[in-house]
Amino acid sequence: MQSSEQTPYYITTAISYPNGRPHIGHAYEVIATDAMARFKRLDGYDVWFLTGTDEHGQKMQQTADKEGIDVRDLAERNAQVFKDMQSALNISLDRFIRTTDEDHIRAAQAIWERMEEAGDIYLDAYAGWYSVRDEAYYGADETEVREDGQRYATQSGTPVEWTEEQTYFFRLSEYRERLLALYEENPSFIGPAQRHNEVSSFVRGDLRDLSISRTTFDWGVPVPGHPEHVMYVWVDALTNYLTGVGFPETESESYKTYWPADLHVIGKDIARFHAVYWPAFLMSAGLPLPKRVYAHGFLFNKGEKMSKSVGNVVDPFSLVDTYGLDQLRYFLLREVPFGQDGSYSHDGIVGRMNADLANDLGNLAQRSLSMVAKNCNGQVPEPGTFAEADAALLAKAGTLLEKCRADFEVQDFHRALESIWTVIAETNRYFSAQEPWVLRKTDPERMNTVLYATLEVLRVAAILVQPVMPESMAKLLTVLGQNDDARTYAVLGASIVPGTELPKPTPIFPRYEEPAE
């Protein structure tokens, strides 16, 4: 292809831990990342989009034991559910990576060896109160014995057991200065800005070396030369971003093209691992650092944290069934500023569906296209000279690409959509003010001009909204007579061509009606 001429853009989500079913939080992250990937593709980049599952670790092993099945079968089964979710959400991924993939195991061992050669790995004793569920050690003061006689981690409330083992450590403490320099020289390395402050203040404090292997279980990547150890979660999991583009073959075409990654999209809970451990690992291994890590917020159910015990966990598959996929994608990206926590509710999504999609955009398309169908032989009309109102409207639409680029660059998806919808609302006002249905009798040429300008704004909006609602916008572009080669950002500067044959218009977005009781 022409990929060599295009600027590469490598984007990832965090990989999911598949010891259960995916919930709306998984869907949220992958939808947002998909929108970003699609935006870049439409803007002419050569995109590589990676997502997948993190299948190792003691929790997977325990879940499998509890179900009485082999851990490999559990991983296989649940990874498939996550893959199914990608399809159900229309995710344009280029590779679904699993940490059990053969090439990933080689990659994890390769980065380990590089870190070891750099002198950053050493063996030491590790002892403490270990929580299997948190996969973390706690000091005695971080635990408490409860009434049942069992000791628990105070903070997380999970049971802990006294554990002693020899584990390998990574000299994280050696990287303090280099990490601080990284944050200072490159403030956009972590987004949003508030995370940047959190992370740098964490590093400014006392950075301790990191335990990176375990001997208490064996479901993981064996440490090279020491197979009684398996890698502890982060060296294994983070390395998936390298595996996804061909590491350890650093001379491979895909590695040379795509590494370092342009953007890691993650949840705010794992910001530290991506903004501190990961760059330190890469520095140690002598590999280039990703350009940006963006930590998004969490989604709450009507303001309440979702949890299995409360029983308010939202299943992404059923949301798609209830509201429609593009409606869900639009809602999540329009309603919630990506870096902040947000709230999901039935009323919220129905409000967006009806107000923004059915009424504003859908109805604008329908009212203009049906006039064109009835009065312009079903072709894009020939405009006359643009009046001031027409030119002003078209000029506003003309600024949208730059605005969207700026907003997507910093993952402000809701701002990009807000700007597009401001122009859509403006177009509805314009349409009502110009009254083309009156012009039909008094000044047909003027009517043609008004309809033309309206269709042109719709074309621009549809092209720009494609990353968020790919299927619906494909439909809209079809009823606007735009072929596949007229849908990228490269053609935004052109105008819709008069005389283009238009199919019979059909509504794009139905209103949501409450089901009858």
Add this chain to the structure above:
RNA sequence: GGGGCAGUAGUUCAGCUGGUUAGAACACCGGACUCAUAAUCCGUAUGUCGUGGGUUCAAGCCCCACCUGCCCUACCA
């Protein structure tokens, strides 16, 4: 314990370095129109800007204390 963020119309939020009658969207109510998906357009209305002090000619914006929620971080014993 330390640090940070947030608390503004029924709801979700804007309000830049303090400056005339505090804004938007949605919802609500009234009107117009009929091209359109009971849609669109126009208009009215709505607020002790968390609480209490203070600085200032002037504070939602600054200072102090407190309350509430959230986040990061550290713990004396």
